[in-house]
Amino acid sequence: MTGIFRSSTADLSTTVTWALMTSVICWACSIKANGVLGWLKGFTEPVVVMTPMNLVSEIAQPISMAFRHFGNIAGGNVLTSLVYSALATASAALLGLVGKSIAIGILILLGGVALLVLGVRKKKLAYKIFGAVFAATGILSLLGLAGVPYLEVGIPGIMSLYFDVFSGGVQALVFSLLTMVYVSNACPPPEEG
Template identity: 35%
Template sequence: MEGGFGPIVAFEIFGIPVTQTVTTTWFIMAVLILYSYMATRRMTTVPRTLQNVTEILVDGINGLTRQSMGDKNIGFAPYMGTLIIFIAVANIAGLFGLRPPTADVNTTFALSIMTFLMIHFFGAKSQGTWNYLKGFTEPFTLLLPLNIMGELATPISLAFRLFGNIVGGLIIVNLTYSALGSLSSSLLGISVPLFQVGIPALIHVYFDLFAGILQSFIFAMLTMVFISIAID
């Protein structure tokens, strides 16, 4: 995407462009690793502040996994938790003035391809490869192309849903800031963008917090449901 809302190339390593998306992802990874270390460093039976928050989070994710995948699939909880936490933090990165990595199709497609591979790997593993492949010809052979189309549509819609929501928010937040900036210079006649103070907060709450957290939850939930459908 030329110009517009694409990520800026931060620097190059051996001719490979490293975009803002990659640097922000590294930063988020570092923050999450640091958080995990801090939260689990001195664990006590009666949890204190940071451990308390973490326990609520872990309990919630375990409960969600158990509810949507069943008790026997609780082993998926760590992956789903990682997914939900990473996407949520990435989506709300805009609040801290960073460009959300999930506003880049490369990130969202990487995540949805992981989901796609997991669906089919675990499907083939639990039903046997042959039986699993035979499932594509059900209820009758004529539906084979339709079934394959449906399977391919899953990662596409998963990736674009996340991307579309976040990039949509990104564009509208940018438009609002520039509109408020030009409004304050034309109405007040000063070059200080006074209207940019406070007013955009509402937009941030809806597009960054509401949409961001909702979409991370939806991405992880859909991954869980699709995998558990493939398993049994």
């Protein structure tokens, strides 16, 4: 939201470290449960011909986990940047147009108030939000503060909050759940006798 900080998982080194730790935990659990020879024998199952594919699968697991998590967060950062740029252009165009005429400022203010009233009557959040934005634009224009690029502050801030906090947290949860699945597959529970 500040433009200074970014999600730690938008850095590939963080996700690679997580993925390598997951793989090491899986290997350690499997070695603990089956012994070193049993773990190595597991690469030859179900048939010996599958050994190369099983080795590739062990190498691909951390790579897949690291890039999946990194890609989701980095993609969110790219989307936020693109929306921010588009809103900067829209803000400059809109506020430049509004700042040139008091009549346009009054029309935008009245339209915003009308949307706010309609939003309250119909209980529609979108009407309330757009009404507040238009009313604020009209007021800024009438006060001579039409150069404030407020479109660049609110919407990218909300998107950044989503991608950095919520999505980063959800991705970390998914990563943890995948780790638990991989560890449980590497070290199944003992059979009941």
